[in-house]
Amino acid sequence: MKAAVVGAGVMGLATGRALKHRGHDVVVYEQFEPGHKRGSSHGRSRIFRLAYAEEEYVRLAxxxxxxxxxxxxxxxxxxxxxxxxxxxxxxxxxxxxxxxxxxxxxxxxxxxxxxxxxxxxxxxxxxxxxxxxxxxxxRADKALATLARGLDVRYETRVHPDELAADVVVVTAGSWVNELLDDPLPVKVxxxxxxxxxxxxxxxxxxxxxxxxxxxxxxxxxxxxxxxxxxxxxxxxxxxxxxxxxxxxxxxxxxxxxxxxxxxxxxxxxxxxxxx
CATH class of the missing domain: 3.30.9.10 (D-Amino Acid Oxidase, subunit A, domain 2)
Known part of the structure; x- marks a missing residue:
C-alpha cells in the first residue's frame, strides 16, 4: 500500500514510522523546514506523564x-x-x-x-x-530526528491530499488541518x-x-x-x-x-x- 502522511510533527513522523514497519510504502510531507517553530512539536523538551484525570488517557500513556x-x-x-x-x-x-x-x-x-x-x-x-x-x-527535538530516520520526509513541500497519488492519506497537520479537509474539525489555534x-x-x-x-x-x-x-x-x-x-x-x-x-x-x- 502507498501511504502519504501530511505533516511531519511528532504525530506524523510516528505514523510514518509505524506504517513503514508494517511494510507499506510511505512518504511524509512537511510544509516547513526540519525543526521549525511554527507548529507544536518543536523545542528541546516536552512533558511526558502518566498523570491524567481520565483512565483512558492513563492507559494510553x-x-x-x-x-x-x-x-x-x-x-x-x-x-x-x-x-x-x-x-x-x-x-x-x-x-x-x-x-x-x-x-x-x-x-x-x-x-x-x-x-x-x-x-x-x-x-x-x-x-x-x-x-x-x-x-x-x-527530548522533543531528538525524538523528531529519531522518528524521521529511514523515512522519506519531503520538507518544505506544501501539498493537498487531493494532489497525492497514494492509496491512503493520513493528515497530521495540526493547526493547518482545516485547510486540508473537506469537513472541518473543531480546532482552535x-x-x-x-x-x-x-x-x-x-x-x-x-x-x-x-x-x-x-x-x-x-x-x-x-x-x-x-x-x-x-x-x-x-x-x-x-x-x-x-x-x-x-x-x-x-x-x-x-x-x-x-x-x-x-x-x-x-x-x-x-x-x-x-x-x-
Missing amino acids: QEALGLWRQLETETGETLLELNGLLEIVRSLDQSTAATLEACGVEWHRLDREEAERRYPIRVAEGSFAVLQPEAGIV TRETVCYFRPENGRPIPSLVSFKPDSHTHDMYSLADPVHGLKVGAHHAGPEVDPNEPGEPEARLIEQIANWARETYRLAEPEPVAAE
Whole structure:
C-alpha cells in the first residue's frame, strides 16, 4: 500500500514510522523546514506523564511509555528523562491520585517540607505535592530526528491530499488541518508563550503542574530544559491566531509566567533568560 502522511510533527513522523514497519510504502510531507517553530512539536523538551484525570488517557500513556522505551532500544537514543511529575494541590481530590491508583500507577504524597527538600521548589502553606515518578520530559527535538530516520520526509513541500497519488492519506497537520479537509474539525489555534529560567543548581527538575482554584484544570506548568534548566508556560492562555501569521511572545504572559516561576521555584536568576 502507498501511504502519504501530511505533516511531519511528532504525530506524523510516528505514523510514518509505524506504517513503514508494517511494510507499506510511505512518504511524509512537511510544509516547513526540519525543526521549525511554527507548529507544536518543536523545542528541546516536552512533558511526558502518566498523570491524567481520565483512565483512558492513563492507559494510553502507559502504552506510550512502552513504545518510547522500544524506540530507545531500537535506535540507541535516550529520549525520556524521568525526574517525575509533581501536582501541587490542597487536597487529593484536586490531583490525579485516584485515577493513578485505579490504573496501578505508582504515586506518592509529599508534604510541603519533603517536596522542598527534594526539589528546588516552593510549596505554599496548606498545599502539598503528589509525585508521579514515571514522568518528566521527552527530548522533543531528538525524538523528531529519531522518528524521521529511514523515512522519506519531503520538507518544505506544501501539498493537498487531493494532489497525492497514494492509496491512503493520513493528515497530521495540526493547526493547518482545516485547510486540508473537506469537513472541518473543531480546532482552535492559539499561540502560546513559554519562558526559560535558570534554577538553583544541584537538584533534579521535575515536571510540575498547578491547578486553577476549585477546578481540575491545569493553570501553570513547568518542565526541565536541557540548556537553561527550566521551561515554564501558562496552560492554554495564548490568543487565538491564524497559524500562517508569525507572532511574538505575549508580554502579559511573560509577566504572568515570571511571577509564577519566582513564587514556585528557587531560581538562580529571577528574570527569564529567554522567551518564545
